[in-house]
Amino acid sequence: MSNTNKQNVTVIGLGRMGAALAAAFLDAGHPTTVFNRTPDKAGPLVARGARHAATVAEAVTASELVVVCVLDYPAVRALLEPVADALRGRVLVNLTSGSPEQAREEAAWAAGHGIGYLDGGIMTTPPGIGDSANMILYAGGPGLLQTHRPALEVLADPVDLGADAGLASLYDAGLLGLMWSMFGGWLHSTALTGADGVSAKDFTAVVVRSLGTMAWFMTTYAEQIDAGKYPGDDATLDVHVASIAHLLHAGEKRGIDARLPELHLEMMREAIEAGHGGDSYARIIEAFRPAPR
Numbered sequence: 001m002s003n004t005n006k007q008n009v010t011v012i013g014l015g016r017m018g019a020a021l022a023a024a025f026l027d028a029g030h031p032t033t034v035f036n037r038t039p040d041k042a043g044p045l046v047a048r049g050a051r052h053a054a055t056v057a058e059a060v061t062a063s064e065l066v067v068v069c070v071l072d073y074p075a076v077r078a079l080l081e082p083v084a085d086a087l088r089g090r091v092l093v094n095l096t097s098g099s100p101e102q103a104r105e106e107a108a109w110a111a112g113h114g115i116g117y118l119d120g121g122i123m124t125t126p127p128g129i130g131d132s133a134n135m136i137l138y139a140g141g142p143g144l145l146q147t148h149r150p151a152l153e154v155l156a157d158p159v160d161l162g163a164d165a166g167l168a169s170l171y172d173a174g175l176l177g178l179m180w181s182m183f184g185g186w187l188h189s190t191a192l193t194g195a196d197g198v199s200a201k202d203f204t205a206v207v208v209r210s211l212g213t214m215a216w217f218m219t220t221y222a223e224q225i226d227a228g229k230y231p232g233d234d235a236t237l238d239v240h241v242a243s244i245a246h247l248l249h250a251g252e253k254r255g256i257d258a259r260l261p262e263l264h265l266e267m268m269r270e271a272i273e274a275g276h277g278g279d280s281y282a283r284i285i286e287a288f289r290p291a292p293r
């Protein structure tokens, strides 16, 4: 600790995201040491008060809390393997994106060297760093997030997913999938409404309000999924199939690409043909799951 009473932190990797992380630590008054493979990128942060480490070894020994954010896990390992002994007893927070398997492997590597390990998934882009409305998901070393929360919460709201280090990456992958599906649906419907002259801005204002209702549906359906029962109390798959026909018809009249709604229709039809037309939409989860062996 320095006389500012704020924990010393090190940030390794000063690309777009790493530079934003280091800037947020500096803005919050944390004495911050930075390292980047290409040293020039440290310049703007040094101008804001960061200390520049000339080597990775110097960087990791400057702080108990070491944050790494580089391109991928092989780059993390290439940087840190040579300084594993210097990291012993410190806490490594890996905010590099990767797979759950890579995260678990990295956690095992860290444990083997006596290094505390937290894996993180950043749920925003660099301009969103420093804003508590955004989340960083953390998984790994039990208790480490609690201990280092005062420093880590200056980056974004820290969400604790528990001891399995693979979970931040797993959630990250799932949320990326959700984002692309949601963007796809939004762009499809914006093209549909736009064909009759509705501006994207006007339509999107209504879309954003409807997200609250959809969140309510999801919360209800999540309970059905966990229970493995999909009662069609609100709306059945039979009703959804009738509704999607309106969307397909409107799209066809306006020359809108139908691949997305056709995919949804295909999955709904499969479920209905299997005898589940009276179930809720949550039944479609079975279409995504691996086939029973």
Ligand SMILES: NC(=O)c1ccc[n+]([C@@H]2O[C@H](COP(=O)([O-])OP(=O)(O)OC[C@H]3O[C@@H](n4cnc5c(N)ncnc54)[C@H](OP(=O)(O)O)[C@@H]3O)[C@@H](O)[C@H]2O)c1
Pocket (backbone or CB within 6 Å): 013, 014, 015, 016, 017, 018, 036, 037, 038, 041, 069, 070, 071, 072, 074, 075, 078, 079, 095, 096, 097, 098, 122, 123, 124, 125, 126
């Ligand atoms: N940008 C986002 O919106 C965002 C959001 C969530 C998560 N992330 C994740 O954050 C991580 C960094 O993303 P970014 O946007 O900051 O990328 P970036 O701007 O391309 O920066 C990449 C960083 O990785 C370093 N690097 C690459 N290969 C290396 C190697 N072999 N050895 C040492 N350093 C190496 C680069 O060093 P040099 O400067 O020397 O090339 C640079 O510091 C990625 O895992 C990304 O998926 C990014």
